Amino acid sequence: MSNSPVKAQAKGAGRVSAESNSAVGEQGAPKRAKTTNRKSVPEPGRTAEPRSSRAAGTGSTRAAESESRRAAKSKLESEPRRAAKPESRLAMVRRARRVNRELAEVYPYAHPELDFRNSFELLVATVLSAQTTDLRVNQTTPALFAKYPTPEDLAAAVPEEVEELIRPTGFFRAKTKSIMGLSAALRDDFGGEVPGRLEDLVKLPGVGRKTAFVVLGNAFGVPGITVDTHFMRLARRWKWTESDDPVKIEAEVATIFPKSEWTMLSHRVIFHGRRICHARKPACGACPITHLCPSYGEGETDPEKAAKLLKYEKGGFPGQRLNPPPDYPGRPAPPLGASG
Numbered sequence: 001m002s003n004s005p006v007k008a009q010a011k012g013a014g015r016v017s018a019e020s021n022s023a024v025g026e027q028g029a030p031k032r033a034k035t036t037n038r039k040s041v042p043e044p045g046r047t048a049e050p051r052s053s054r055a056a057g058t059g060s061t062r063a064a065e066s067e068s069r070r071a072a073k074s075k076l077e078s079e080p081r082r083a084a085k086p087e088s089r090l091a092m093v094r095r096a097r098r099v100n101r102e103l104a105e106v107y108p109y110a111h112p113e114l115d116f117r118n119s120f121e122l123l124v125a126t127v128l129s130a131q132t133t134d135l136r137v138n139q140t141t142p143a144l145f146a147k148y149p150t151p152e153d154l155a156a157a158v159p160e161e162v163e164e165l166i167r168p169t170g171f172f173r174a175k176t177k178s179i180m181g182l183s184a185a186l187r188d189d190f191g192g193e194v195p196g197r198l199e200d201l202v203k204l205p206g207v208g209r210k211t212a213f214v215v216l217g218n219a220f221g222v223p224g225i226t227v228d229t230h231f232m233r234l235a236r237r238w239k240w241t242e243s244d245d246p247v248k249i250e251a252e253v254a255t256i257f258p259k260s261e262w263t264m265l266s267h268r269v270i271f272h273g274r275r276i277c278h279a280r281k282p283a284c285g286a287c288p289i290t291h292l293c294p295s296y297g298e299g300e301t302d303p304e305k306a307a308k309l310l311k312y313e314k315g316g317f318p319g320q321r322l323n324p325p326p327d328y329p330g331r332p333a334p335p336l337g338a339s340g
Helices: 004-022 051-078 089-106 119-128 134-147 151-155 159-169 172-189 209-219 229-237 246-254 259-275 303-307
Strands: none
Touching (some): 119 172, 119 209, 134 159, 151 172, 159 172, 209 246, 229 246
């Protein structure tokens, strides 16, 4: 019984020895023992700060940092902002193609807005549409084509009688000369048929690239970009081009879109220009593609006021065609002299 305390001490010593061995590192160096409840001792030359003063110091430091951040923010806001980074060519092309896709959803019924039954009527109507509306042309051509249905008939007409018929379209003397001249050329050089090639069409009196592409795209299914005043305006507003030359605009836009889209792109852009994105006062507040327009804000942005600027079917008014396609959602235009 007297040996039991000794044994206990021995066991205790064994435990201490084991613990001390475990405190030796892998390289045989003793590890720093963890200490608890150790009171911090101030470094020589420094006196311990009371806890309350440390807390007060922390609060004042935070307040100073907050004030510094506010001052920096105020300075940043007062400085002039840097100009936005110019849009890259790739970003512009992607945005332009998205504009085309979204316009296709807005105007799934986009079409040429001239009434015609054949390529000759389309050619003549397009020449007459210069400096006037398609609506006025559509109201004028029924009587013209009823009297002169073929190139041979129009080529042999009395100029004064033709002038009287097309007077509502404006510039009627110059236009009479053009449509009678092209009719004579069709009769003499193309067997009375409208040619389906650009190089032939532009040789006809009064026919330029715009007119030629209207005829090629809508009578022959040949892709082309029709750069009229509406197309020019919107291409510049959307930053597709900076040019004001129709031929250069045509060439630049042609590099943005696949050829298969050219004809329908022309219809969609022209539709949008006539109905919403007007020349003098665009209806920005009623435009469905403002998120893609770098010129948003040039026109009326208030939705209610912008809605009053909408034209044709978008504004609840008749369209430009007396005989629109079956899928046209608006009302047909009235004949010349009719009300409504």
